[in-house]
Amino acid sequence: MNNNLFTYCLRLGDNGLILSHRIAEYCSAGPQLEEDLAITNVGLDLLGQAESFLKYAADIKGGGTTEDDLAFKRKEKEYLCVHLTEIPNIDYAYIMARQFLMDVYNYYLFQKLTASKDTVIAGISAKAIKEITYHLSRSADWIVRLGQGTDESHLRIQTAFNDLWMFTDELFETDEIEKDLANKGIGVDSSSLKEDWKNKTKEIFSQAGLQTPTIEKHSLAYGKFGSHTEYLGFLLAEMQHIPLLYPDAKW
Amino acid sequence: MMEDSKKLEEFQAKIDADVKIEPKDWMPEKYRQNLIRQISQHAHSEIIGMQPEGNWLTRAPSLRSKKILMAKIQDEAGHGLYLYCAAETLGVKREQFLKWLHDGVAKYSSVFNYPTLSWADIGAIGWLVDGAAIVNQVSLQGTSYGPYSRAMVKICKEESFHQRQGYEIIVNLANGTKEQKQMAQDALDRWWWPSIMMFGPHDADSAHSNQSLKWKIKRESNDELRQRYIDKTIHQGEHLGLTFPDENLKWNDKTKHYDYSPIDWDEFWNVVKGNGPGNKARLAHHTKAHNDGAWVREAAIAFQEKQKLKSKIA
Numbered sequence A: 001m002n003n004n005l006f007t008y009c010l011r012l013g014d015n016g017l018i019l020s021h022r023i024a025e026y027c028s029a030g031p032q033l034e035e036d037l038a039i040t041n042v043g044l045d046l047l048g049q050a051e052s053f054l055k056y057a058a059d060i061k062g063g064g065t066t067e068d069d070l071a072f073k074r075k076e077k078e079y080l081c082v083h084l085t086e087i088p089n090i091d092y093a094y095i096m097a098r099q100f101l102m103d104v105y106n107y108y109l110f111q112k113l114t115a116s117k118d119t120v121i122a123g124i125s126a127k128a129i130k131e132i133t134y135h136l137s138r139s140a141d142w143i144v145r146l147g148q149g150t151d152e153s154h155l156r157i158q159t160a161f162n163d164l165w166m167f168t169d170e171l172f173e174t175d176e177i178e179k180d181l182a183n184k185g186i187g188v189d190s191s192s193l194k195e196d197w198k199n200k201t202k203e204i205f206s207q208a209g210l211q212t213p214t215i216e217k218h219s220l221a222y223g224k225f226g227s228h229t230e231y232l233g234f235l236l237a238e239m240q241h242i243p244l245l246y247p248d249a250k251w
Numbered sequence B: 001m002m003e004d005s006k007k008l009e010e011f012q013a014k015i016d017a018d019v020k021i022e023p024k025d026w027m028p029e030k031y032r033q034n035l036i037r038q039i040s041q042h043a044h045s046e047i048i049g050m051q052p053e054g055n056w057l058t059r060a061p062s063l064r065s066k067k068i069l070m071a072k073i074q075d076e077a078g079h080g081l082y083l084y085c086a087a088e089t090l091g092v093k094r095e096q097f098l099k100w101l102h103d104g105v106a107k108y109s110s111v112f113n114y115p116t117l118s119w120a121d122i123g124a125i126g127w128l129v130d131g132a133a134i135v136n137q138v139s140l141q142g143t144s145y146g147p148y149s150r151a152m153v154k155i156c157k158e159e160s161f162h163q164r165q166g167y168e169i170i171v172n173l174a175n176g177t178k179e180q181k182q183m184a185q186d187a188l189d190r191w192w193w194p195s196i197m198m199f200g201p202h203d204a205d206s207a208h209s210n211q212s213l214k215w216k217i218k219r220e221s222n223d224e225l226r227q228r229y230i231d232k233t234i235h236q237g238e239h240l241g242l243t244f245p246d247e248n249l250k251w252n253d254k255t256k257h258y259d260y261s262p263i264d265w266d267e268f269w270n271v272v273k274g275n276g277p278g279n280k281a282r283l284a285h286h287t288k289a290h291n292d293g294a295w296v297r298e299a300a301i302a303f304q305e306k307q308k309l310k311s312k313i314a
């Protein structure tokens, strides 16, 4: 089995899996019906992307492994999502800030992945980039709207970004697995996305009248390498509940 | 007065000729009030109904079922939106409808006050609750008020998918392990009677029914619709080896319909009056979401105003 490719697909799949789960938690709690609809759309896209990557990972692993086995039956340390996706739905400002930061990242990542020499990854990414382009335009609109809306919305969205900023470092962290796949033209070295990401967030922040928080190096052990926030365990306990309780059942 | 009775005659003639009534047309005040009540109640049901299903969205046991359930709940939000829009054509704003909901003035379908206690309940809701809703909504496609009728046509296109996804969950469970089959039976036991009650009181006891039928707001009576639902559902359950919780349920060769036991109207009215297991929690959830979102809606309006001002200056 190609271990590097397997790990890489888990990272891509888990980001979508966990972020879409957070969106699922927000079901029927949006500020208005139009937002319930729109945010669920995003959640559905992310869940679909996760399913595709986990299915590919399951195929690589072989031995009858399914995408559901990977989604529901791994240990916490075996999930490889970034910390940002694990952050709870504190309020609408945090939800949109989290989404925007991930959308910008995914936008540049998947643009590159559409050119992957691995045809499965290229195929999934070609579909995903269309979805992500819409996600980004929606979340960027909201960042501007909240930044320029009322004093309260400005304060709330700025606070959310200030709090979440420490988790953005991880997005550009790279390792031997990524470097290997990047060299082969299959994957992307995350550190190569940083310039574009910084410029885009700066552009939207300036439209929104928001301050870019200062980057400080944090002493975090990262999610993409299997070390998580305290939040993830609870999320998994809920998500894995039925498959673990009825290990023999099919659904 | 003379003019009014003439208008009323013309109005009834239009109804009798199956001409749709449109928002700008003259209509009796009672017709308007009746529609405001019914359409908003229908809209509230769509959005409150998101909660019992959302309760299991984070515990859906497979990626596929999670995707389907998420899409289904999203559809219901869309249905709510269509219906609020249709109701707004009668001169009341959505904010007001929501206030009536939160104040307990407006009702929603009582069935959503029952708890979802297992994954099988998600199947039962799709199979039975959406299954009952479809019967009602197919009939309402022929309602006399144009915007309501068109909303129903759009909604019906999506509803059959809802019923199928629910039934598919039940089929899987009924063919699964012993525990899964028990789960399906337990869900049927709990959801069967509430789904039958969704059609409301018997025709003889229904406060709004006669006038509604005359104005073609409703096209068929509660009991007719209820019977159609029961008749189409029984074989779907028996086919899977599930038992309906009604010992008097049997095919009547004379009437060509299923007979069933008397409905427990005490329970029905008790839940309608707010004493169901979930009434308080459902309303509290919706009210909280709405209040928590106030600053977001205010920001969106403020931003829009600023943009307008900018484009005026420019």
Ligand SMILES: [Fe+2]
Pocket: B046, B075, B076, B079, B155
């Ligand atoms: Fe619906």
Ligand SMILES: [Fe+2]
Pocket: B076, B130, B133, B159, B162
């Ligand atoms: Fe439905």
